[in-house]
Amino acid sequence: MTDSRLPVAVLGATGAVGQTFVRLLAGHPWFRLAEVAASDRSAGKRYADATKWIEGVMPDEVRDLIVTTCDPTQVSATIVFSAMDADAAATVEPAFAMAGRFVLSNTKTFRMTDDVPLVIPEVNASHLALLDAQKAKGWSGGVVTNANCAAIAATMALAPLHERFGLTELFIATMQALSGAGYPGVPSLDILGNVIPYIGGDEEGKIEREMQKMLGTVEGARIAQAPFVVSAHANRVPVEHGHTVVMSAKFRQKPSVSEAIAVIRAWKGEIADLNLPSAPREPLVLAEQPDRPQPRRDVNAGNGMTVTVGRVREDAIFHLKLVAMGHNTIRGAAGSAVLNAEALVATGRLGWTPPGRA
Amino acid sequence: MTDSRLPVAVLGATGAVGQTFVRLLAGHPWFRLAEVAASDRSAGKRYADATKWIEGVMPDEVRDLIVTTCDPTQVSATIVFSAMDADAAATVEPAFAMAGRFVLSNTKTFRMTDDVPLVIPEVNASHLALLDAQKAKGWSGGVVTNANCAAIAATMALAPLHERFGLTELFIATMQALSGAGYPGVPSLDILGNVIPYIGGDEEGKIEREMQKMLGTVEGARIAQAPFVVSAHANRVPVEHGHTVVMSAKFRQKPSVSEAIAVIRAWKGEIADLNLPSAPREPLVLAEQPDRPQPRRDVNAGNGMTVTVGRVREDAIFHLKLVAMGHNTIRGAAGSAVLNAEALVATGRLGWTPPGRA
Amino acid sequence: MTDSRLPVAVLGATGAVGQTFVRLLAGHPWFRLAEVAASDRSAGKRYADATKWIEGVMPDEVRDLIVTTCDPTQVSATIVFSAMDADAAATVEPAFAMAGRFVLSNTKTFRMTDDVPLVIPEVNASHLALLDAQKAKGWSGGVVTNANCAAIAATMALAPLHERFGLTELFIATMQALSGAGYPGVPSLDILGNVIPYIGGDEEGKIEREMQKMLGTVEGARIAQAPFVVSAHANRVPVEHGHTVVMSAKFRQKPSVSEAIAVIRAWKGEIADLNLPSAPREPLVLAEQPDRPQPRRDVNAGNGMTVTVGRVREDAIFHLKLVAMGHNTIRGAAGSAVLNAEALVATGRLGWTPPGRA
Amino acid sequence: MTDSRLPVAVLGATGAVGQTFVRLLAGHPWFRLAEVAASDRSAGKRYADATKWIEGVMPDEVRDLIVTTCDPTQVSATIVFSAMDADAAATVEPAFAMAGRFVLSNTKTFRMTDDVPLVIPEVNASHLALLDAQKAKGWSGGVVTNANCAAIAATMALAPLHERFGLTELFIATMQALSGAGYPGVPSLDILGNVIPYIGGDEEGKIEREMQKMLGTVEGARIAQAPFVVSAHANRVPVEHGHTVVMSAKFRQKPSVSEAIAVIRAWKGEIADLNLPSAPREPLVLAEQPDRPQPRRDVNAGNGMTVTVGRVREDAIFHLKLVAMGHNTIRGAAGSAVLNAEALVATGRLGWTPPGRA
Structure with a gap:
């Protein structure tokens, strides 16, 4: 049986927030966690070997993924969740956006940037309209952040x-x-x-x-x-x-x-x-x-x-x-970013229709 | 060697705040804890038998005191610390004040009563002047409270x-x-x-x-x-x-x-x-x-x-x-009441001079 | 749609273990929690009113049940889970067994009684054979306990x-x-x-x-x-x-x-x-x-x-x-009792076949 | 007034056990904490600047000590308390012993070494006799350890x-x-x-x-x-x-x-x-x-x-x-080492008599 879900990636996947992304994406009905990226130190290792898992038990489907670096040439997914350090995010997240990817970021770096939406979908999904403004930077993708x-x-x-x-x-x-x-x-x-x-x-x-x-x-x-x-x-x-x-x-x-x-x-x-x-x-x-x-x-x-x-x-x-x-780590972090990604999909910004939706 | 310290009593001595009074009064340079009073259920027992001691080790000098009832005819001390329940305090504390005792109360009952001072000595020792106003009730002693x-x-x-x-x-x-x-x-x-x-x-x-x-x-x-x-x-x-x-x-x-x-x-x-x-x-x-x-x-x-x-x-x-x-149980409760008693003594309201003071 | 599940009762339903039974039975595929019994003090009240719920949120289906007393004349279920106090269980649990009910008890009272099985189904389901021996007491039902x-x-x-x-x-x-x-x-x-x-x-x-x-x-x-x-x-x-x-x-x-x-x-x-x-x-x-x-x-x-x-x-x-x-409250208490009840059913002791089983 | 106490040093003084040594030595009647030594990273700094103090408030007398390296040429005290890492202790502690110092070590490195006593003074002060055997290594001082x-x-x-x-x-x-x-x-x-x-x-x-x-x-x-x-x-x-x-x-x-x-x-x-x-x-x-x-x-x-x-x-x-x-950090670590040092002094191994002792 083919898996018709959209492959997605997590940047900064081995840290605490990255692990929460991994947990929430395991078994997600629309998204399939296909790539995990982290620092150079972890790159090349199995995710299970690179990660000290903190909460509960690591989902089976992610154990054998090989960790890549946080680089758009190494990661192919269109939807990319970011749990990177603030410093690293400063250059990496724009690089992904420039490369046509949609970055759903939990990192603080761009939260207060003028043309970057800071979104809780129930509250201000309308702010996603700023993604259009990001085109002016030459970004064919974009960056959406969630708040503290x-x-x-x-x-x-x-x-x-x-x-x-x-x-x-x-x-x-x-x-x-x-x-x-x-x-x-x-x-x-x-x-x-x-x-x-x-x-x-x-x-x-x-x-x-x-x-x-x-x-x-x-x-x-x-x-x-x-x-x-x-x-x-x-x-x-x-x-x-x-x-x-x-x-x-x-x-x-x-x-x-x-x-x-x-x-x-x-x-x-x-x-x-x-x-x-x-x-x-x-x-x-x-x-x-x-x-x-x-x-x-x-x-x-x-x-x-x-x-x-x-x-x-x-x-x-x-x-x-x-x-x-x-x-705080679900609604306040990874869960909100996943919900932001779902809102992007459901409002047609990716031109992709999830399995089971008209 | 005679003990020249002033005998004092604790009402409600078996409870948590009462125990803090007992700890603070053990070895006090001016006051000697001479009487412990509590509910009828405890009266007549040794303090060590009537009390489930909560923190550290019960001071030796109090172990063999016999618990009396909270009644001015049963308690002879002039200075009386009250850690009573609010309901019981409503009648007991005035009875002691009427009988010429000074009640230093940690109980909420009379905190907001007009002529009852609510005192942190460093902040408003001057409010102790209200004790004079309490004479109008026929109290030859008085009630001083400390706050939440x-x-x-x-x-x-x-x-x-x-x-x-x-x-x-x-x-x-x-x-x-x-x-x-x-x-x-x-x-x-x-x-x-x-x-x-x-x-x-x-x-x-x-x-x-x-x-x-x-x-x-x-x-x-x-x-x-x-x-x-x-x-x-x-x-x-x-x-x-x-x-x-x-x-x-x-x-x-x-x-x-x-x-x-x-x-x-x-x-x-x-x-x-x-x-x-x-x-x-x-x-x-x-x-x-x-x-x-x-x-x-x-x-x-x-x-x-x-x-x-x-x-x-x-x-x-x-x-x-x-x-x-x-x-909260020292400065915020029993310690403040003890300090209030010391302020009463030092300002001459009891007509008694502590050992070692001119 | 009719509910083909077996109605069951919980004795001592308002306490901590009783609440765990209620949580585990909510949505159970074989059993429908139909009766809650507790002390005389709670009897006659809605379960939601009689109970200070400790963990998570009370299941909706139990909120409006009226608490009865722990008496086989007041409780009609055949399968009865007991979270009673040890003293009360001493008379109540045998009364239920005598009245043809199967009591799955978390209470210590009869654990070490000769003809009462003390069961973890995976370990010693075979001990349920003692239920036959209980017939000698005139019990048409029986008592099964789980351990500490x-x-x-x-x-x-x-x-x-x-x-x-x-x-x-x-x-x-x-x-x-x-x-x-x-x-x-x-x-x-x-x-x-x-x-x-x-x-x-x-x-x-x-x-x-x-x-x-x-x-x-x-x-x-x-x-x-x-x-x-x-x-x-x-x-x-x-x-x-x-x-x-x-x-x-x-x-x-x-x-x-x-x-x-x-x-x-x-x-x-x-x-x-x-x-x-x-x-x-x-x-x-x-x-x-x-x-x-x-x-x-x-x-x-x-x-x-x-x-x-x-x-x-x-x-x-x-x-x-x-x-x-x-x-400790699931495998170590209520969950084991529920599993014991399921084992009774599956081994034919009740003469009742659960929905969806041949 | 001259301070007739014996100057002592702490090696590894900035860490958790080192801090406990500092607390216990502050105000010690026999010993005056005169030197604090730590890693190269801390050397040259004021102790107060080099140390993230964990418990309570740092004693005033140690705040302005300048941290030295853990080297017998930099530390002059005869009695030296060691809270060093196990690896560093392997070379540093013998160097101090060779240089005529008595090292009271909380580190595990030499605990099981044949001629090194592992001492709780109340239990086995007699084991301090092994210090004599250490002379065979050319140590004019010695190493005494305390246990886990x-x-x-x-x-x-x-x-x-x-x-x-x-x-x-x-x-x-x-x-x-x-x-x-x-x-x-x-x-x-x-x-x-x-x-x-x-x-x-x-x-x-x-x-x-x-x-x-x-x-x-x-x-x-x-x-x-x-x-x-x-x-x-x-x-x-x-x-x-x-x-x-x-x-x-x-x-x-x-x-x-x-x-x-x-x-x-x-x-x-x-x-x-x-x-x-x-x-x-x-x-x-x-x-x-x-x-x-x-x-x-x-x-x-x-x-x-x-x-x-x-x-x-x-x-x-x-x-x-x-x-x-x-x-565990007093009797189980620093306090036992201090007591060991006191036992050394009191049994005459240092040829020094504390103030107030005959």
Whole structure:
């Protein structure tokens, strides 16, 4: 039986995020993981030999793939998922785009670049229109990025409220999981029974800026940042997966708590009609219990693609307080990139129709 | 050799906070723990038999004390530390005050009562003046309370800034330790590798109100709440001791970061001259490293009585962001009550002079 | 469409093990969870109202069931899963057996009773023959128990070795997960960053005796204990699910390490041909990496029904050292009971043929 | 005021064990930490700049020391504590010994070398006699090692029993703390909520052999290993400090449980009369509660130098089961090395008398 799925590649496939791509692509109904690329040190080895697998068991279909270098002449797939280091991505991702490939990148390098969309499909699939603007650089392919993992959870929770009431000011304090720091990441002696009220690499700045871009609007060849201000406090906590964010939000038009709840419940997002394989049945779920969401208990909602919201209540200074929690390596990283790729396909940008779709 | 220390009692001595009182009073230079009182169920037993000791090893001097009931006819000490349940305290604490005893209470019952001071000695020892107003109730003794553990850490960190720049608005998100919930408290299955973004008993409301009272001013027989607004987000994290709070603060007069740091560094508090035995050499310490304070690493600063502050920086919406962390069962509970008792003694309210003081 | 599945009941359905039964029975292909029974305090309430659900999300199909009392006159199912307290089980389980029901019990009460089988189907399904002996008590139904969770993991790992080489002496040290203690179970202040080298209720004795019974042989109306001696050290560790056991084993005939590995790899167990829905594809898996099995990484192998074995190596005193790890609330409790029920059905003891079987 | 203490040095001072040496030597009554040496990469820097301090706050007196290389021409102290890597120690430690220095080494390199004593002073201070044999190599100084951290806790607990009843066979399963792996050591993603039933570097072999040597006897220029056999199972658990070991022990002469308890309680060890500053008042403490020792609760007994024993009971196969727990970086590493140095001084090997001793 021939496999009619589209061959895809993962760049940076041996690292923590790369492994998450591999897990999510194993058994994907549209995509077949055909190529894995990594640093020169790993190139030429079997994937199973080059990789210290972190979570669960390595999928059989990837064990014997030979790792190639991250070079468009060595990788033939049209859809390329990138989990590269930020420095390496600076030259490699454009090279792939120039070579006609679509790079779905989890790397921060181009997130804030004017003509590069920063996409959560349910929130701003419309930003994919920027791919047309990228042609001006001579790219026959393109680069699509996804945001910082904490920014994604917060943005999904606020998207329906922003759309309806117009966010103006936001305080956000995060309690971020260990897997957000990669592997080996945080030493256990630093975090066991502890909290670290600091995350390097300007995590707070990333959250503040990326939320404004994702909720912004396409203006020609760039995104106009949404006109709200964000103040972020980023913290690391001893949790395996799942970033929890607590927020106080102010809007142009003050919503009541019940209006806010109704808007969150009703929200389906921009891609509800596309029926994408990685899209959860509900992108947002509102927890009923007063002490939810909790990372260990809610992180796998919607196979890690659903963001759970809770504790919507009045705020003493702004309008609303609420809590959101999402899986940082799935919805907050690799899963969102895969969903972005599915959106590209479903909106016809590749000129390829997946098996079983008209 | 006679023991010239003042005999004191602990009410609710068998519970988690009661045990912390017992630990802090063992070997105290001024006070001798002479009486332990608890519920009827424990009364009549040896303390060692009535108590499931939680932390470290029970001090020898308390093992053979016979537990009495929480009744002023059964307890003879003038200074009485209360770790009672809120309901029981409602009648017992006034009965002791009526009987001429000074109750240093960690219980929430009377914290917001008009003529009851809510005291961190370094911050508002002056509020002890309300004890005079309590005479109007026929109390020949009095009740002094200390605040919620998270409110104490935040208030200490902000006290120097408020005094100088006038706090007007405050966002605070807490990451609170397990010992704040008492024993048995939080089931391990609820919190291992998890975060609970909710603490019952209106924890957030307590933080919001108690900070306003502690930073308020004495107006006759009551405290005028300080005129700032607080929005609190309370979270439980898998940490043994030490509440971490992240804050965004706005002031009447905007401080620069360096001004704020200088003010925090210079602050000594109201009781610096009293030389109290439980007062730390520095009530506030400013951490130098960007990733501090951390509960596991800084919680025992000043024997648990120092609050560590860090990450003072500009805020995108208000004026300043900062982090504070303090030991919740010592500075945030029993230690503050002991310090309150020492302040009562040192300011002459008991008419008793401790050994070695002029 | 009519539901042709067999209606079953859970006794003690609101507790931690009861909830695991409910999760495993939701969507079961043969059984339909039709009745939930619990203490008088819960009886009459909706299951969703009577239960503090601990893990994940309560299955929809059980939310509106009305809780009944644990009484055969109130419960009509033929197959009854018991997660009752040991005391209550002492009278209730026989009453159900007398009334013609088959009780699959996770409770310790009758585990060591002569004519009650203590079953892991892959290991000793043949012990179900004791159900015939139970007729002598006037029971038209019967009671089948499953063992202590740590004993199950160890017994599965050793079963192939015992069968071939004859176990004579066994040292076993366990590192047991929190969920083995139920809910609320172990207070977080007792176990965060800690180890407790003790588990109450004679855990060590249970492990020692139950292993001997499970690997024993049917002799008429009772089981002759297997003739080996066990020395168990039981410890609690801060792990959510998954009991890890390290063992040193001596046999009548000394196996080489490679012989032991081959025997473990080849083992399929007694029910391989029955094709039971809850039976994992492989009851035992041998981990390849030197640092496995690990509870967090391997606990869900085979949907929690596979025991993972590793580190088979020479022992300096006995013959072999090895490590085994299994899910304590699935394979070690509710999952084994469900598998026992499936074995009863598949071997014709109920005279009922499941949907889709000849 | 002149400081009459003996200047000492730490080799490998920037690493995790090196830092523990620094902490223990800060304020030591006999020794003044005068020199810190480390790799070439750190040499020439201030200690405070060269070191990422892990635990608590760096002592002031060491901050401004300039790091030198690990070379006897660069280091002038007579007493030198070594926390070097095993490879580097192979040449450096003999060079120091040749140069007349006494090296107290925590490194494994020479532990099993014939003429090198492996010492816990309370257990086998008599083995220091091997220093005389080292003269034959032309060493005017010498090398004294301390054992693997888990071996130390087990050996101390068994020493009184071995001395009296003659240990013949021992099963030991360890649950070892994270700090035993150094820093950064174990990645948090590997151990949060997990157990790793494996510790690299032949941890089990080290435990097995080193116990035999420590409980052996001096025979001329070497130690005759004690004639018992050990089977060790080493496990890593999410605990900060404190290795817990569970043991089953067989003796030449079977002790009753009460005899064993009496022997443990009565034991004072070989150096009780020397009154060494780092020696705890009681080297062994027998916990009374059935669920102790526990690492988080007992690890700091005797400032980390006391080993706590518990659960002495009958064993089904051998004679006794028991549990022991000790601080792995203090008693199990740096603290034991400091105590060894104190024993050298107090037994006159340096020809130097500490301040305040006759």
